[in-house]
Amino acid sequence: MNKSLTYGLLLSILMVIAPHADHLPLWVSSLCVGLLLWRAYLTYTGSPLPKRWLLMLITVASIGSIVISFRTLFGREVGVTLLMLLATLKLMELRAARDAMVLIYLACFIIITNFFYSQSIPTALYLLATLMVIVTAWVHLQAQRITLMPRLRIAAVLLLQALPLTLILFILFPRVQGPLWGLPQDAYASSGLDDKMSPGSLSRLSLSEAVAFRVSYPDKIPRRDQMYWRGPVLWDFDGRTWTQGRTVLTITPKFTELDQPIDYVVTLEPHNKTWLFALDMPGKISLPATLSYDFQVLNKEPVNARLRYAARSNLVYHANLQEATRQIQRALQLPKQFNPRAQQLAAEWRAGSKDDADIVRTALSYFNKQAFVYTLEPPLLGINGIDDFLFTTKQGFCEHYASAFVFLMRAANVPARVVTGYLGGEFNDIGNYYIVRQSDAHAWAEVWLADHGWVRVDPTAAIAPERVQRGLSAAVSDNAALPFMARNPPQWLRNLRLNFDTLANQWNQWVLGYDTERQFAFLTRLGMESITWQKIAMDMVAGVGLVIALFALFMLRHLFVRQPDKVQAAWLKLCQKLAKAGLPRAAHEGAQDYAARIAAARPVLADAIRDLAARYSAFRYGTLNDEHAQREFLQRATALKI
Amino acid sequence: MSQSLNNVIQQAEQIILGKPQQIRLALTCLLARGHLLIEDLPGVGKTTLAQVLSRTLGLQFQRIQFTSDLLPADILGVSVYQRDSGEFKFHPGPIFAQMILADEVNRATPKAQSALLEAMEEHQVTIEGVTRALPPPFFVIATQNPAHQIGTFPLPESQLDRFLMRIQMGYPDAQAERGLLSGVDRREIIAKLSPQMERVELLALQKRVRAVFVSPALLDYVQAILRRTREAARYTHGLSPRAGLALLSAARAWAFLDERDAVIPEDVQAVLPGVVSHRLQAVGEYSKQNSDVLVRELIEAVAIP
Numbered sequence: 031m032n033k034s035l036t037y038g039l040l041l042s043i044l045m046v047i048a049p050h051a052d053h054l055p056l057w058v059s060s061l062c063v064g065l066l067l068w069r070a071y072l073t074y075t076g077s078p079l080p081k082r083w084l085l086m087l088i089t090v091a092s093i094g095s096i097v098i099s100f101r102t103l104f105g106r107e108v109g110v111t112l113l114m115l116l117a118t119l120k121l122m123e124l125r126a127a128r129d130a131m132v133l134i135y136l137a138c139f140i141i142i143t144n145f146f147y148s149q150s151i152p153t154a155l156y157l158l159a160t161l162m163v164i165v166t167a168w169v170h171l172q173a174q175r176i177t178l179m180p181r182l183r184i185a186a187v188l189l190l191q192a193l194p195l196t197l198i199l200f201i202l203f204p205r206v207q208g209p210l211w212g213l214p215q216d217a218y219a220s221s222g223l224d225d226k227m228s229p230g231s232l233s234r235l236s237l238s239e240a241v242a243f244r245v246s247y248p249d250k251i252p253r254r255d256q257m258y259w260r261g262p263v264l265w266d267f268d269g270r271t272w273t274q275g276r277t278v279l280t281i282t283p284k285f286t287e288l289d290q291p292i293d294y295v296v297t298l299e300p301h302n303k304t305w306l307f308a309l310d311m312p313g314k315i316s317l318p319a320t321l322s323y324d325f326q327v328l329n330k331e332p333v334n335a336r337l338r339y340a341a342r343s344n345l346v347y348h349a350n351l352q353e354a355t356r357q358i359q360r361a362l363q364l365p366k367q368f369n370p371r372a373q374q375l376a377a378e379w380r381a382g383s384k385d386d387a388d389i390v391r392t393a394l395s396y397f398n399k400q401a402f403v404y405t406l407e408p409p410l411l412g413i414n415g416i417d418d419f420l421f422t423t424k425q426g427f428c429e430h431y432a433s434a435f436v437f438l439m440r441a442a443n444v445p446a447r448v449v450t451g452y453l454g455g456e457f458n459d460i461g462n463y464y465i466v467r468q469s470d471a472h473a474w475a476e477v478w479l480a481d482h483g484w485v486r487v488d489p490t491a492a493i494a495p496e497r498v499q500r501g502l503s504a505a506v507s508d509n510a511a512l513p514f515m516a517r518n519p520p521q522w523l524r525n526l527r528l529n530f531d532t533l534a535n536q537w538n539q540w541v542l543g544y545d546t547e548r549q550f551a552f553l554t555r556l557g558m559e560s561i562t563w564q565k566i567a568m569d570m571v572a573g574v575g576l577v578i579a580l581f582a583l584f585m586l587r588h589l590f591v592r593q594p595d596k597v598q599a600a601w602l603k604l605c606q607k608l609a610k611a612g613l614p615r616a617a618h619e620g621a622q623d624y625a626a627r628i629a630a631a632r633p634v635l636a637d638a639i640r641d642l643a644a645r646y647s648a649f650r651y652g653t654l655n656d657e658h659a660q661r662e663f664l665q666r667a668t669a670l671k672i
Numbered sequence: 673m674s675q676s677l678n679n680v681i682q683q684a685e686q687i688i689l690g691k692p693q694q695i696r697l698a699l700t701c702l703l704a705r706g707h708l709l710i711e712d713l714p715g716v717g718k719t720t721l722a723q724v725l726s727r728t729l730g731l732q733f734q735r736i737q738f739t740s741d742l743l744p745a746d747i748l749g750v751s752v753y754q755r756d757s758g759e760f761k762f763h764p765g766p767i768f769a770q771m772i773l774a775d776e777v778n779r780a781t782p783k784a785q786s787a788l789l790e791a792m793e794e795h796q797v798t799i800e801g802v803t804r805a806l807p808p809p810f811f812v813i814a815t816q817n818p819a820h821q822i823g824t825f826p827l828p829e830s831q832l833d834r835f836l837m838r839i840q841m842g843y844p845d846a847q848a849e850r851g852l853l854s855g856v857d858r859r860e861i862i863a864k865l866s867p868q869m870e871r872v873e874l875l876a877l878q879k880r881v882r883a884v885f886v887s888p889a890l891l892d893y894v895q896a897i898l899r900r901t902r903e904a905a906r907y908t909h910g911l912s913p914r915a916g917l918a919l920l921s922a923a924r925a926w927a928f929l930d931e932r933d934a935v936i937p938e939d940v941q942a943v944l945p946g947v948v949s950h951r952l953q954a955v956g957e958y959s960k961q962n963s964d965v966l967v968r969e970l971i972e973a974v975a976i977p
Contacts, residue, residue: 617975620938651887652934 032174036073036124038167039133040066043121045160046140047114053147055099058111061092065118085122092119110143130171137164151537158189165189180658194577201553202570204563205546222301223261223450227473228271229415232450233406233427236502238468242452243298243307244535246463252292252309254454255498256345258474258486259307259466261451263324265360267440269368270415272433272448275360283325285311285349285483291342297538298337304329307451307466309343310486316340323357324447325349325484336538349484353445361445361478364437369416372434376441386444386479390487393438397431397492400424404494428497431489432473445478449486454501460525461532469502597649597660600667604642611672621646638670676869677877677929680728683868687724687861688717690848696929697839697946698725698813702874703881703925706836706918707792707812709777709950716841718815722773723862725813729874730867732807734769736788738780740825744787748797762799767791770807770871774814778824788812789831809874829951836918837946877928884924885934892977893937894919897944900974901952906966908953919947937976944971 044066051059065088072079092115093103100108117136124130141157141164165185169176176184222242224231243259266275291313298306306319306327317339319329329337366373383389403425411418416434419426426434432448439446453472455464474488491498519527540548550561558565605615605624613631615624625643629636645663648654677699684695698721701708710718719735726733736747749765766772767788774788791797792812796805814835817824832838844852852858894916902910911919920935922943927935948970949963 616972618941618972620936620941620976622936622938623941647936648934651885651890651936652932653885653887 032170033073033076035130035167035170035174037070038163038170039124039130039137040070040073040121042137042160042164042167043117043133045163046137046144046157047117049144049147049153049156050110050114054107054111054114057095057099058114062114062118065122069118069121069124079125080122082123085119088122089116089119106146110140110146113140113143127171130167134164134168134171149542151534162186162189176658191581195574198570198573198577200541200544201549202566202573204566205544205549222299222303222468223305223452223471225262225264225303226271226273227264227429227433227448227450229408229411229419229426229430229433232429232471232473233408235471236406236427236469240468241299241531242301242466242468242470243296244463244465244538245294245296245455247292247294250290250292252345255491256309257454257464258310258449258472258488259452260310260312260325260327260449261305261307262449263322263326263476264448264450265324267364267433267437269365269413272436283321283323283350284352285325285344285347286351287313287344288346288348289344291344293340293342295338295340297535297543298333298339300334300336302332302334304332306333306337306339306341308341309345311347311349312341312343314342336543338539338543348482350478351481351483353478353483358445358478361447362440362443364440369414369437371414371417372420372437373441375420376438379438380442383442386477387482389439389442389444390477390479390485393435393442394487394489394492397435397489402426402431402493404428404490404497428490429473431493432475435475435487435489439475439477447476449474449476453498456501456528458528458531458535460528461535463535465531472497595650597646597663600664601642601646601650604667604670607670607672621650632672635670635672638666642667642670676873679868680725683728683865684721684724687858687865688721689851690844691717691721691841694721694839694841696926697837697943700922700925700929700943701837701946702729702809702811703878703928704836704918704921705809705811705878706922707814707834709832709835709838710813710815710841711818711838711950712815712841714776714817716843718813718841719773719775720858720862721841722771722813722815724865726771726773727862727865728868729771730869730871731771731809731811731874732769733771733773734766735773735775736766737775738777738784740779740781742780742784744784747784747787748791748799751800762802764804767797768804768806770809770811772810772812774812776817777814778816778826780825782825782828785825785827785831788814789827789834792834809871809878829953832950833912833914835950836922837943838950839946881925881928882921884927884932886920886924887934889977890935890937890940893974894923894940896974896977897940897970900970901948904973906954906969908955911948911951915948915951919943922947941971 047062071077093112096108096111096115097103100111102108103112113136117133117140120129120133120136124133138161141161144153144157162182162185165188166181169181169184169188173181223235262274264272264274266273292309294309296307306315306317306329308315308327311325312321312327315327317329317337319327319339322328327341379389379392383392401424404427405425406427408419408425408427408430409423411423416437419430420434436446436448450471450473452466452470453474455466455470457464472490474486474490476484476486478484488498544552549566553561553566558569601621608628609615613628619627621643622640625639628639632639642663645654645659645666649660649663681692681695681699685692688695698708698710702725710721712718722735723733725731736742745765747765747767749763749768751760751762753759754761772788777785777788791806792810795808795810796803798804816827843849897919898911898913898916901907919940923935923939926939926943927933930939932939945964945967949967952963952966952970954966
């Protein structure tokens with residue numbers, strides 16, 4: 031086996047298994063790298079390959095380790111690990127061309143496994159480069175004489191030729207709903223809002239740069255301080271943690287619309303939970319989702335693939351003016367044994383106020399007047415967390431304020447609940463949509479007032495109005511704790527990021543999000559009528575056949591049409607050049623005779639012209655048909671100075 | 673090209689001074705499996721060329737001197753009654769040789785000429801109903817005196833067509849003639865010549881010549897030449913397809929001698945005079961021209977596509 035071909039195959043395997051190092055056990059990666067290095071060393075020194083029994087031993091030991099490490103021989107992770115190990119072990123018995131062929135197919139197959147874990151643009155680009163390396167090795171295997179550059183060119187041409195086929199297959203191949211292979215356990219691991227909230231949970235989430243969802247507004251864009259994306263609503267408090275509690279369906283959620291509704295389209299990243307995010311208050315949604323009694327939009331199943339939906343919301347509303355007594359009772363419950371001082375403060379407010387709305391105003395002005403600090407890194411709180419926060423530390427993130435506010439309300443006998451979700455987002459003026467990240471996670475409160483229904487109150491706005499108006503980075507004082515990009519990055523960097531996000535969004539929408547629905551819509555737009563699977567499949571076969579036939583026709587074109595000969599054109603041009611210099615070629619004069627005459631007349635040109643004439647004759651009258659030699663001839667012919 | 677072929681050329685050039693072109697053409701003809709007609713005055717070295725070739729190539733050689741009373745049986749052989757066995761026994765004539773020198777072929781009557789020419793075409797002879805193959809590489813070098821000499825039966829055009837090439841020896845130049853006059857007797861040198869190759873090797877070379885590549889572009893050129901001879905008014909008739917084939921095989925052999933694996937137009941031009949000059953006849957005013965000039969004009973009239 032040729033040395034450089036072996037290196038090519040080593041590189042192919044290395045590139046194709048490298049991304050897996052991120053999510054497989056360390057010993058797998060170490061073993062693979064070790065085997066690759068060993069193989070490279072053997073090639074470098076020209077030593078013989080290891081004995082068969084040694085390879086068997088390593089193989090059996092590897093499979094044993096897999097069983098011990100994963101406790102199974104089935105599943106995605108194990109399958110990928112097995113493939114990786116067997117591919118690297120196959121390199122150890124790379125002797126004949128057949129082994130190289132097997133390795134190349136194996137490498138191509140392992141490419142696919144990388145898409146189990148990531149389908150982003152960088153991954154796709156990386157794997158494209160990997161494919162290029164593999165195809166180049168393959169070309170090398172088939173034609174050992176060709177040097178590297180022509181090899182790369184052939185590989186590139188091959189990949190480009192595959193492009194139309196890829197396009198047809200992409201557009202027409204039947205789509206499967208859900209993540210790849212439709213295995214539920216294969217859904218994306220992801221972070222996001224939880225169905226409970228305790229001090230620190232949101233501030234931790236705020237450190238994440240991950241995109242939660244993207245929103246575009248086809249018509250009207252709401253004000254920034256109206257962009258409250260409603261997520262889980264939390265009712266039950268145990269003194270530290272807010273939870274959703276038991277779901278009790280008592281009353282149909284209902285709100286009166288007080289303004290023109292706003293339409294928007296959300297592309298939600300998978301988060302493995304059922305809730306969908308919508309602006310307060312959601313009316314219609316394009317999915318078969320339900321609206322819970324506390325206005326959460328819930329999907330039928332956990333969102334484990336990127337999901338796109340259109341929704342309509344009213345920003346001004348009266349929600350559930352008629353509320354069930356049981357819900358009111360629930361919105362007043364609190365653990366009486368904790369936080370006595372806060373309860374006392376609330377009792378004072380109750381005594382000094384004429385109605386519930388007055389108490390809300392008092393509370394907000396209390397937060398506003400006292401020296402509260404909005405920070406990502408609040409001090410730890412004791413068992414009476416709310417007392418500590420309100421009277422001692424006075425430093426907190428939105429969950430502290432929402433939690434304390436709702437506690438105070440309930441203590442003052444005003445029905446209240448915590449709502450979590452996202453606030454605001456970053457406007458991408460390149461793609462004209464909003465990016466809502468995990469760092470935009472927010473918590474606020476809702477109180478129930480007799481003549482207004484559920485009213486949103488955001489205590490954070492009373493302390494740090496910038497959070498609502500301009501975003502997180504404007505609101506927190508200690509910027510250092512924020513992820514770099516959530517601070518104020520330089521404009522060019524911000525533009526770069528927005529550009530990339532726009533691209534990623536397009537990729538999500540049109541490549542990854544190209545599902546059955548989009549496929550049918552696209553084909554309808556192309557003028558296809560009454561689309562069925564059979565029809566699409568037939569079109570796909572026909573399209574692929576057509577492309578292959580066209581390529582075949584193109585490649586066999588010399589059988590039908592005689593191609594204008596580049597070599598001859600270059601030769602005739604050279605003859606013209608020489609004719610201008612006073613040495614015209616007679617029509618009947620052969621290339622070599624002509625060259626001999628020129629060589630005699632202009633000894634300076636002798637070598638060059640004899641060489642060119644010999645090459646020309648070899649091309650035109652001989653069997654020489656090498657593209658590389660042809661390019662060289664063309665270059666020399668044009669370069670010749672007379 | 674093989675080393676032994678080089679030796680053959682070298683040896684021939686040492687004996688036949690100043691005629692490298694003729695030697696190459698003669699070899700070309702042999703390699704192309706055609707027969708050679710040498711037309712010139714007596715005493716310019718026609719016979720010497722044939723003898724040198726047969727000796728250096730290691731071929732079994734027979735010379736047939738054509739005279740006006742030569743009979744076909746003198747060429748082909750006869751069956752003689754054997755008294756003791758009571759049967760007829762065939763006695764092969766001089767034609768059963770790998771290389772024949774048919775000297776002064778146009779001095780014989782057409783009957784005797786046709787006996788030779790049919791054997792040349794078929795590479796076999798049929799005598800008294802029995803067909804006998806001639807030993808390969810059956811190669812005939814015929815010499816003839818210029819047609820205007822007395823006592824000749826000029827070969828008809830159909831017979832001339834059997835020869836792949838016709839070449840002329842011509843007088844040697846002054847320097848070569850000096851060497852000839854001052855040197856040793858040629859016959860002595862020829863007697864001392866040793867064969868440079870085996871017959872098998874020669875047959876293999878002939879086979880390789882047939883494998884020399886001919887490109888479509890070159891076929892275009894050959895066809896253009898053929899078309900020109902058929903369309904131009906100066907020729908009595910154009911070249912036949914057989915002449916086209918002859919031209920190609922001769923050009924192949926020439927390219928092979930030039931150590932190339934493909935034929936180029938220069939090869940065609942080099943063998944063109946030898947291959948077509950005895951096949952083309954000019955009409956009217958052109959007929960007085962030397963046949964070389966005629967061919968030169970043909971070459972210049974056809975552009976290389």
